[in-house]
Amino acid sequence: MAVQTVASTYDTPSTPRPFGPAAALSCRECGTRFPLSPIFACQECFGPLEVAYDLPLGDPEGLRRRIEAGPTSIWRYAPLLPVPADLADRPNLNPGWTKLVKADNLARELGITGGLYVKDDSGNPTHSFKDRVVAIALEAARTFGLTTLSCSSTGNLAGAVGAAAARAGLRSCVFIPHDLEAGKVVMAAVYGGQLVGIEGSYDDVNRFCSELIGDPIGEGWGFVNVNLRPYYGEGSKTLAYEIAEQLGWRLPDNLVIPIASGSQLTKIDKGLQELIKLGLVEDKPYKIYGAQAEGCSPVSAAFKAGRDVVRPVKPDTIAKSLAIGNPADGPYVLDITRRTGGAIEDVDDAQIVDAIKLLARTEGIFGETAGGVTVGVLRKLIETGQLDPAAETVVLNTGDGLKTLDAVAPTTGPTAVIRPTVAAFREAGLA
Ligand SMILES: *Cc1c(COP(=O)(O)O)cnc(C)c1O
Numbered sequence: 001m002a003v004q005t006v007a008s009t010y011d012t013p014s015t016p017r018p019f020g021p022a023a024a025l026s027c028r029e030c031g032t033r034f035p036l037s038p039i040f041a042c043q044e045c046f047g048p049l050e051v052a053y054d055l056p057l058g059d060p061e062g063l064r065r066r067i068e069a070g071p072t073s074i075w076r077y078a079p080l081l082p083v084p085a086d087l088a089d090r091p092n093l094n095p096g097w098t099k100l101v102k103a104d105n106l107a108r109e110l111g112i113t114g115g116l117y118v119k120d121d122s123g124n125p126t127h128s129f130k131d132r133v134v135a136i137a138l139e140a141a142r143t144f145g146l147t148t149l150s151c152s153s154t155g156n157l158a159g160a161v162g163a164a165a166a167r168a169g170l171r172s173c174v175f176i177p178h179d180l181e182a183g184k185v186v187m188a189a190v191y192g193g194q195l196v197g198i199e200g201s202y203d204d205v206n207r208f209c210s211e212l213i214g215d216p217i218g219e220g221w222g223f224v225n226v227n228l229r230p231y232y233g234e235g236s237k238t239l240a241y242e243i244a245e246q247l248g249w250r251l252p253d254n255l256v257i258p259i260a261s262g263s264q265l266t267k268i269d270k271g272l273q274e275l276i277k278l279g280l281v282e283d284k285p286y287k288i289y290g291a292q293a294e295g296c297s298p299v300s301a302a303f304k305a306g307r308d309v310v311r312p313v314k315p316d317t318i319a320k321s322l323a324i325g326n327p328a329d330g331p332y333v334l335d336i337t338r339r340t341g342g343a344i345e346d347v348d349d350a351q352i353v354d355a356i357k358l359l360a361r362t363e364g365i366f367g368e369t370a371g372g373v374t375v376g377v378l379r380k381l382i383e384t385g386q387l388d389p390a391a392e393t394v395v396l397n398t399g400d401g402l403k404t405l406d407a408v409a410p411t412t413g414p415t416a417v418i419r420p421t422v423a424a425f426r427e428a429g430l431a
């Protein structure tokens with residue numbers, strides 16, 4: 001099954017490349033290459049597979065112009081993604097190109113003097129960063145002729161898959177832990193596909209999905225984060241591309257990124273490295289910081305203990321979108337944060353709620369619990385001297401607060417409830 005040679009037909013008009021500049025799947029551990037197909041583990045060593053490219057090197061100015069003339073979605077970066085060139089013609093949610101908000105009020109509050117930005121991915125079509133990864137996996141599913149789109153999800157992914165399948169006219173069947181937030185359950189169900197609650201944690205859901213793939217039932221199914229995971233992961237690179245382009249084609253000093261499975265953090269680093277290799281940005285050091293909830297912090301714990309091995313935990317946190325106790329990309333996250341000189345921190349539920357409110361109060365951005373985790377961790381990193389406040393920092397908000405109302409509802413409500421008279425307003429001390 002391993003291939004040594006990969007046909008180099010890129011840019012030959014007579015031979016369409018369904019995966020654009022992607023050349024093969026390659027093993028992260030041993031480097032063995034495989035044809036682009038719906039597989040996710042190396043057949044030599046069981047290591048995870050990722051997409052390898054023939055990147056369009058040699059003409060950074062031309063590439064930059066081509067990107068800037070592209071659509072205001074992740075598809076402006078199609079020359080760097082495993083997708084066909086005619087992608088705009090296919091029904092999809094066109095995610096991405098979300099706002100990079102200069103967060104001066106939050107910076108002042110946190111004592112940051114080097115500049116602070118919030119990359120606000122709540123602006124995606126289903127209000128989380130997951131639309132990016134699903135859009136790439138959807139294209140792979142179509143190319144492989146898969147007819148059911150599926151996933152194991154901590155909530156946001158289920159909604160993104162349901163919506164993408166609806167737009168593309170595919171069947172969807174998604175799996176979530178049964179006890180998720182109401183906002184996430186409704187979002188996952190409203191698009192009309194099948195939604196199945198599993199009695200167990202996300203890690204149980206994931207194990208169940210792996211079993212389903214091996215069963216005849218799973219034939220023709222594309223599990224975006226399991227058998228399509230190599231393609232799915234590439235969607236996160238677009239966060240790196242957008243941040244650099246929105247800063248005027250340059251890299252920030254620090255990035256604070258949430259960790260669930262660790263895929264997003266890993267692929268943002270891959271995207272930044274590609275930008276440097278392509279000559280689209282100047283090569284300069286950057287530090288990647290990882291953020292976890294204390295109630296599910298296996299990668300943070302390994303980082304602090306100086307371990308290379310991530311020990312699985314049983315999650316117990318309000319940050320359910322990040323509640324993966326056995327993160328697949330944990331070891332790579334440790335490598336990247338250590339290599340770049342960053343760190344990994346965690347915050348408890350009360351700090352998450354405080355940080356959600358801080359971001360809302362200072363910048364008018366209502367993030368979900370994952371946003372509370374990154375902003376809370378940013379604050380902790382500054383307080384503990386691990387992040388230089390004189391450096392330029394980008395912090396990610398990866399989802400919308402409306403999906404996790406339960407986190408703030410008990411401590412957030414009307415200032416007062418009064419009769420509809422001016423006298424009542426005055427009496428309540430509000431004037
Ligand atoms: C899925 C998700 C992430 C990151 O997940 P990874 O598995 O680490 O890629 C971050 N934030 C939110 C809101 C998510 O739903």
Ligand SMILES: [Zn+2]
Nearest residue numbers: 027030042045
């Ligand atoms: Zn291998």
